[in-house]
């Protein structure tokens with residue numbers, strides 16, 4: 001017999017229409033405390049110190065972390081990276097993506113709940129809300145109350161804190177591109193550029209809008225990671241989950257009652273887990289795409305279990321296998337695969353960074369193919385582009401080889417200031433009878449005179465007349 005999927009009749013009564021657009025209901029979260037809240041605060045505090053503190057560090061006379069866009073240089077703690085090094089940045093982004101895949105397969109959305117800037121700033125903004133407008137019930141009352149001096153003052157204070165935090169966040173972010181000390185001095189003297197002012201305003205509004213107004217809507221509707229992570233979950237991935245076998249049948253009871261004898265499970269249906277949820281879902285309905293894995297509901301439910309003298313863990317970090325009474329497999333092929341790929345990429349990246357050349361050499365051959373010089377030798381002209389990527393001035397020695405009897409004619413030693421790009425014209429010459437063919441490969445070498453580890457090579461062509 002074929003089975004029918006049960007459907008609900010949503011046909012509106014004659015003459016009426018139904019609105020398929022459900023407007024967003026504002027979520028008023030209840031404040032809570034607990035182990036995971038403390039963990040999240042510790043993680044958030046560390047990230048804040050890193051984000052707001054790093055921009056003030058100096059190294060070698062300039063800002064330690066500084067995207068110097070006008071000069072196309074990226075300084076990071078004594079190392080300078082150039083556009084030619086951006087393959088390293090791409091590699092770093094790929095490694096970060098693989099790291100995220102690995103963590104997601106292992107522990108679900110811990111990134112979202114604990115470290116994502118959207119979550120961290122939302123928690124800060126929620127704190128400001130609580131300080132200015134009161135706890136959950138007071139906020140809900142205030143929301144419904146007509147405008148009054150008290151309501152205005154509380155709202156004003158809340159938005160002022162939100163805007164203050166947003167402004168400091170934006171200033172810090174722009175400070176990684178325009179040195180923060182100069183930027184602040186320029187702002188005070190009204191000398192800041194229009195672009196700096198534009199980006200400060202842009203990031204202030206972005207932070208204010210995302211953490212103050214959009215909040216969980218960013219996670220639910222805008223974040224691509226929320227969408228594709230579900231394909232990475234397996235039955236051994238850590239998820240925040242309610243244990244229905246233990247919790248059902250839910251219902252209120254007296255603390256002293258023998259609830260098992262009454263046919264009740266451990267869930268007292270207090271809905272605290274829903275009230276603390278920043279995305280407004282009921283985790284008892286099962287795993288949902290809205291859940292950011294913040295564990296607020298675990299803290300709330302554990303506190304209830306403590307009060308009722310029930311064991312903790314009715315809501316917990318667990319796996320689908322655990323919930324269905326099976327064993328969780330920690331090591332599984334997908335996780336091992338991600339771990340191996342991640343380690344291999346990290347090793348290659350570390351090798352590439354430590355072997356990165358501190359001098360770039362490019363050879364541009366002159367458009368005149370060749371000429372005969374006053375000694376009757378065949379001569380080719382080149383321009384050497386030397387880029388000093390070191391933090392200090394360097395004297396380089398230049399040489400060339402590739403053909404027997406090849407003579408290098410040009411400056412043997414050149415000095416390049418830190419970060420300077422030099423264009424050095426040079427010539428190579430050779431007796432015509434020593435040329436093995438009309439097109440030959442030659443190689444230029446440069447090496448720092450006082451540091452053998454700073455060197456580079458570049459090849460080019462030496463052109464001569466046809467050889468019979």
Ligand code: SF4
Pocket residue numbers: 242247250266267268269270271272273274284300301304314315
């Ligand atoms: S907090 Fe725990 S006891 Fe209360 S409703 Fe949620 S699951 Fe049930």
Ligand code: SF4
Pocket residue numbers: 240273276277278279280281282283290291292293294295296297298
């Ligand atoms: S269901 Fe629990 S873990 Fe998921 S977002 Fe809500 S409070 Fe956080």
